[in-house]
Amino acid sequence: MNELNKIVLAYSGGLDTSVILKWLMETYQCPVVAYAADLGQGDELSEVAVKAKATGAAEVHILDLKEEFARDFIFPMFRANALYEGAYLLGTSIARPLIAKAQVEVAKKTGADAVSHGATGKGNDQVRFELTYMALAPELKIIAPWREWGLQGRADCVAYAEKHGIPVPVTQEKPYSSDRNLLHISFEGGILEDPWAEPPADMFVLTQSPQEAPNTPQYLEIDFASGDPVAVDDKKMSPFQIIDHLNKVGGEHGIGRVDLVENRYVGLKSRGVYETPGGTILRAAHHAVESLTLDREVMHLRDSLIPRYAELVYYGYWFAPERTALQALIDEAQKPVTGTARLQLYKGNVTVVGRKAPKSLYRPDLVTFEAGGDYQQADATGFIRLNALRLKIRAKLGER
Template structure:
């Protein structure tokens, strides 16, 4: 790919793990490119990523940098995920899918700064992240050429990659004995491969690092209270915190009580099902508590509509469409609904379970005088008869013209049809 003796540049999304470590050397040897390695700190276990910079340099990268994106990740990405109750397939809080568009934007910015014509990523050829990175990059700059070595080389297994790395002097952290693929950030950990490829097998105990075994969690429950302002978490147990700090602390507290584990069958963008394990203590706690506050602050019609928007938002982001007209439009809807989602939610942690036990808001739509059956009841029951007459009018007309009262089919007929549709025990 070099021209007239001058090598072209490629910006590589570099994690320091097996795949991208091999790629630093592979891009030099197979593509004849100068490699610029960039690692984004979005809350991985290691806060000091200087070792990643040095490792890339030692393997011949002409430039290597580790950027601290944690604050930006929390404030500009995770805050939106909470407002949108982002749970893909109603379970997975999108931890990997959320970090990719932020990293992609920094990749594009670095390519512009250095004049690189290429961007490379370390995603596998049948995973979701290749879709997310490339869709984001093309949305930001369609002129950049994206390289995906894992779709080109003949290293089809992790064992083959480790053998190639050994042959070419590339140090890697993975071993054959524990070949899990792990992606972690502020929002949690994603674990796959190895023994986890059998959906019948129980995930090995050694994959969990953020959460204690619920059976070994404290015997005494612990209560937490999260404060929200405009849909954004702002305090924990009455103490004001930046979102980054709050997430870190909730990961610690919830993890200590064994809350936040997921083992699920997930539908990937590329059309295959996979067995995925996740640890997301703070993510699941904040989304769950935020949903509870919304039930207090949003009217029923808006709440039902937002359930649909939340699912569409999560699916769009899962599919890599962070930079899209659809996602921007969904953001606008969610932002409008969050104007009065302010208040506190109290929850109890015990043996792997988080149970909401209280919620309050200065903008609550819950009216005790309307809800109560006690002496303070202010609900006007005389309105119910007229309401029910109007509400049931379509059903009454249908029954008279086409249904049970029409003579075209009595109650016995409808009962028989229902029984046909009900599978026998």
């Protein structure tokens, strides 16, 4: 086995990465740096440093990346209205490139020559992490324990932890796995592997049940500038603050729950349950302002690219040239998207009830059913005839 100077592990403090930390130390006989990214997952990081040190980490680095995550990853993705397979707002997918990017920076700072992660060999995250490593620091060695060691699953990890005295609480209280950040929380595995089984009511974290949400709707207004939200109810906020605030408001009204079976990049189908309250609200508001401000053909061109853009994010190609090129087109199209959306939040639903923009393409004087305006209705006759010409020729040939 090649000698390594130091390894940086993407560490969460959970069972898997705690076992991996010890395994890396034993297997490679070198110092292991535990690195964790604060992406807005709440108090989950409160004991990470203590756990890492207790398991033998040579160093612990916990980086506050919340604002960078919102500003440089979530917002660009939302300017594209990205949605994977018509339902998934890509909360986990968009986090991995940033985690890996910062991990590479920690490796350079600490003089490490290898990076490691806890993603399994069946999932998408291994691809997302490693594509980012290779795009940003191809000289680093990549260690993927789940593809290398002899441990087969959770039971083996528990046994390994017990054997080595790893301080990781193992309970059966949550028979599924979860992953949380500023944009969402995801649930998968365990009892959720049966796609017919309804998620338990006590599983949800960010949202209360729509049935138990307030009986009175709440209204709010979101201001956008060049495609990005900048204020809520006339209060300017940072990117992180906007999403954090909308998560709380949306969660109270049961907004943003999604239960779907999706296609993983590695070829498997997987069932995931997601809570994305703030993101769901933002996407609806963004669409509303775009409806006033985007040229029709620009909008339709952008919309045709959304599935491809969403795939690039889902698959892990955030730092690939094709994603960068698409982003440039999208950001150019977003320059006129400045205005305000008014929304109603009620029992799991987000309804657009108003929109306005200083440079709106919507012209009441032209669209009105009343007389007046520059639009000459008679002009539509030639327009229709020209567009129907090929259909008339086809019909005369007896083809329909």
